[in-house]
Amino acid sequence: MNTSPLDFDRYDHIRPILWTGDTLDLLDQRKLPFVVEHVSCTTSDEVAQAIHDLTVRGAPAIGIAAAWGAVLGARDIEAEDGTAALAKLEPALQRLNAARPTAVNLAWALARMRRVLVTSGADWREVLAREAQAIAEEDLAANRHMGALGAELIAPGSGVMTHCNTGSLATAGFGTALGVIRAGMAQGRIGKVFAGETRPWLQGARLTVWELQQDGIDATLIADSAAAHLMKTGAVQWIVVGADRICANGDTANKIGTYQLAIAARHHGVRFMVVAPSSTVDMDTASGDLIEIEQRDPGELFGIGGTRTVAEGIQAWNPVFDVTPGELIDAIVTEQGVVERPSTASMQALFKA
Numbered sequence: 001m002n003t004s005p006l007d008f009d010r011y012d013h014i015r016p017i018l019w020t021g022d023t024l025d026l027l028d029q030r031k032l033p034f035v036v037e038h039v040s041c042t043t044s045d046e047v048a049q050a051i052h053d054l055t056v057r058g059a060p061a062i063g064i065a066a067a068w069g070a071v072l073g074a075r076d077i078e079a080e081d082g083t084a085a086l087a088k089l090e091p092a093l094q095r096l097n098a099a100r101p102t103a104v105n106l107a108w109a110l111a112r113m114r115r116v117l118v119t120s121g122a123d124w125r126e127v128l129a130r131e132a133q134a135i136a137e138e139d140l141a142a143n144r145h146m147g148a149l150g151a152e153l154i155a156p157g158s159g160v161m162t163h164c165n166t167g168s169l170a171t172a173g174f175g176t177a178l179g180v181i182r183a184g185m186a187q188g189r190i191g192k193v194f195a196g197e198t199r200p201w202l203q204g205a206r207l208t209v210w211e212l213q214q215d216g217i218d219a220t221l222i223a224d225s226a227a228a229h230l231m232k233t234g235a236v237q238w239i240v241v242g243a244d245r246i247c248a249n250g251d252t253a254n255k256i257g258t259y260q261l262a263i264a265a266r267h268h269g270v271r272f273m274v275v276a277p278s279s280t281v282d283m284d285t286a287s288g289d290l291i292e293i294e295q296r297d298p299g300e301l302f303g304i305g306g307t308r309t310v311a312e313g314i315q316a317w318n319p320v321f322d323v324t325p326g327e328l329i330d331a332i333v334t335e336q337g338v339v340e341r342p343s344t345a346s347m348q349a350l351f352k353a
């Protein structure tokens with residue numbers, strides 16, 4: 001097994017969020033992998049729209065984008081201190097917060113921006129920009145640390161499957177679940193990586209296998225419906241996924257399809273790991289049944305790659321997240337530590353201490 005320190009720079013080839021000092025340039029993830037194009041936002045409402053449209057997506061990434069959106073929203077505000085500035089900025093923050101309901105990182109980032117504003121004086125504008133930068137830098141550091149913590153749980157020669165996209169495209173870099181896979185591959189712990197296509201938006205097929213290909217990691221793409229069959233073959237020892245909101249009892253909201261992966265994993269003796277920074281932990285929400293699950297346009301189910309595949313007049317139901325109960329999760333890996341067999345007690349031991 002390779003125990004040399006990870007060369008993190010080699011994973012820095014993809015940056016979905018670029019603050020130019022004047023605009024927020026977002027890699028348009030709706031067009032990847034074939035079109036690599038940025039959308040340049042100059043206002044907070046343009047950032048809110050980009051989050052809603054999944055131009056930028058991924059729980060940590062939308063928190064970071066919203067923080068920079070707050071900086072853009074403050075640009076035209078005149079105020080003698082941060083409290084006065086917040087009073088004028090609040091409507092824009094509300095519109096950013098309304099962009100998507102499930103990932104707690106969005107509200108968490110905006111709450112951080114409010115907190116620094118109310119304690120700022122005349123330099124509130126610089127303080128706000130520094131806080132947005134800090135949120136991004138802390139996320140990258142957290143991902144690199146979680147990579148090591150999560151990889152340590154994986155026995156050498158393991159097969160790993162992941163779902164959706166949790167890489168550099170969904171974060172400030174390196175990724176959460178994909179960071180564990182990157183670290184595990186580099187250490188020789190992981191023999192094979194499988195990625196679920198993740199219908200209907202295809203984050204796995206369009207983003208994850210493309211990200212790993214940039215690293216020189218050959219991931220095997222599978223249809224979402226092939227996952228349980230793959231586990232039955234014994235090729236997979238861990239399912240490693242990200243999260244959008246982790247509740248006080250360990251219940252975890254993540255991309256639709258995660259819950260059935262956890263059920264199949266438990267049935268087949270495959271272990272289940274959730275990897276997410278503490279900005280995704282919501283100790284104020286007691287359990288998963290209290291999480292608002294985003295519903296998106298049913299039309300996303302009517303075609304693929306711009307080609308319609310469903311007859312006109314068909315009904316569709318398109319929740320884009322589901323909730324995996326804590327008892328189906330073997331480990332929740334955060335930068336603050338690992339919660340094994342998550343429960344209210346084990347979560348409080350780490351996050352309420």
Ligand SMILES: CSC[C@H]1O[C@H](OP(=O)(O)O)[C@H](O)[C@@H]1O
Pocket residue numbers: 057058059060163164165166167170171176177203241242243244254255256320
């Ligand atoms: C580290 S990303 C976490 C989470 O966000 C993704 O959702 P979306 O692509 O809709 O923003 C997915 O659920 C990932 O697991």
